[in-house]
Amino acid sequence: MTSKFSPSPVQRSRLTRAAATLALLLSAGAARAEVGDNITLELDPVDGSYDDLDPIGIDACVDALSKKITLSAIIADQDPNQDTRKFLFVVQGSEQDCSLSDLEAAFNTPGTAVNGCTWIGGTSDYDKTAEVNLKEVALRTLLPNNGVDACTNGEQRNYQYYLMVAPDPTKHGKGWTHPGAKASTDGGVEDGGTGDATTTVDEPYVSTRPVTLEIDLSPPTTPAETYQILANDQAVQIEFPSDQGNEIAKYQVCWSGGSGPSGCKTSSGAQSVSIGTADGLVIESAYAFTAAAIDDAGNLGGAVSIGSGSVRDFLDVAQYYRQMHGPETGGCHSVPGRGFGGLIGGLLVALTAAFVRRRSKSSCA
């Protein structure tokens, strides 16, 4: 390949810095940007959270993979020493790996996932600028078999996906290492966000840091015992077993049998939940409770019976004070409003303050 314009090293350096700055400005607000000397890759993962995607459970799997991600990439100033390069979306997982042959196949079918590789478009020769900008792409369309296997095959798996720019292996004629392995371990993928763009044929990639997608299709096991049902004011507090491992994130507690309607409530954590009159329970009515564990992915375990309890009407100290005919009514008692005693108090405070002020002034004189 030839070029009519061949920038000097100084010109190339200036162009590179300008392009990198422009890319940074353009990427402001994106979930993540990897910026090389002349390459910008942006990847907005599902949920917009680059580092900690929530695990995906059975019920949410299909919907989660239908959520949209954004892929955009720019090669601003191709190095004349480089070969043709293309933009790839790569998935690594327990069953999908983007191998060299997969990569070659992917380059023949843009937009179609071949095992772990999808060529998303955009080709850059060394003297050209290439750009691809895919907004609102459903994640599942970039997975093999349209993501169907991910939600139905097996119990739990982790995928890593990332966006990379790679040379066309059919063009540069040299073998290169597995792109996924390079993306996971090499210096070109850095936590700080700057990829290695000083690419050579032997290191032919720039990649975003991988995003981990955890799909958990295995519901948790609900512990069978050691629940406590505590009677409190207008509510019962249910304490969950303390020895339950890390698998359980929260519980769904359901009640039935009382005067009021049956219902369910999900705790915010795995320690306890309070259920009371605000949730529909009726005071002094006995309810039977069941609990079902929920894992981080939202999978619901089987329900177990945890006992019965009833909501009580307890008094706090103010209510008790009043029921004992205590006369206090609260409020910051104003000096004249509380009769003679209050008036004396106010006068004494005023006199004390005036006395102290006078003494202080005289001391300073």
Next chain:
Amino acid sequence: MRLIPALFPAAGLLCLAGAAQAEGTLGTARHGNLEIRYAPYRPDIDSQFSLPKGCEDQGPYTRFYGSGDDGLLLLGYEGHLMQKYGTLSAGGDIGFFRVAGKAQAGLPCRPTGSGVATGAAVEEADSDESSLIIVPLQAQVSYRLTIWEDSIPLVPVLRAGLDYYMWRMGDTGGDVAKFEPDQEASGGTWGWHYTVGLHLLLDFFSEAMAADFDRDAGVNSTYLTVEYMHAQVDDFGSKKSIRLGDSTLVFGLGFDM
């Protein structure tokens, strides 16, 4: 009227700013006295109720918080006004007291017009609590007989002053409790107090260390304090006010600076 309680710390600050510049018998000039104090405290809430025999432990405070004392912390500063015939000071204290007890059901000794009605058996909630928080503010004048403290390290002390106790009852959810639906159980109550006590001059036992403390931190003298305090906090005898006073021993550490 909310300005009135603010006069208490203000009194202390005034003293701090303009205290007399008299020289002490040893070390640097003495301007005031900083004290950290602790008192076993039990507000006298239950004395307001005429509880018949057999129901003495059914007053609100005892029922919720038991019959023992809990700790009251006090931090105070007084500026020296006169140091010729002993030390006369004025200043203020601020304190903190919190106690919590299980919510209760059953009212076995409810007072009625003709006596005491019996009711349900006492029950406690398993974990819900109701709290009482009191923040005492005290403005006081103190006299310390410091004339002979260099030879006898015991300093007799008299104090008297005005009190304003801010208080708050908490419901089982941690919010402010209510006497009635439109009547929050929080407020402030006026009172007065006096103390009689002895302050032990610790400098007496290690003058070298005391001199270092003075030179390095400006602390002229250090005292270990024990006082008997009687506080009557009921809006000066109002029958409509909660009673928060107590008679107790107060222990502390004082720094004359």
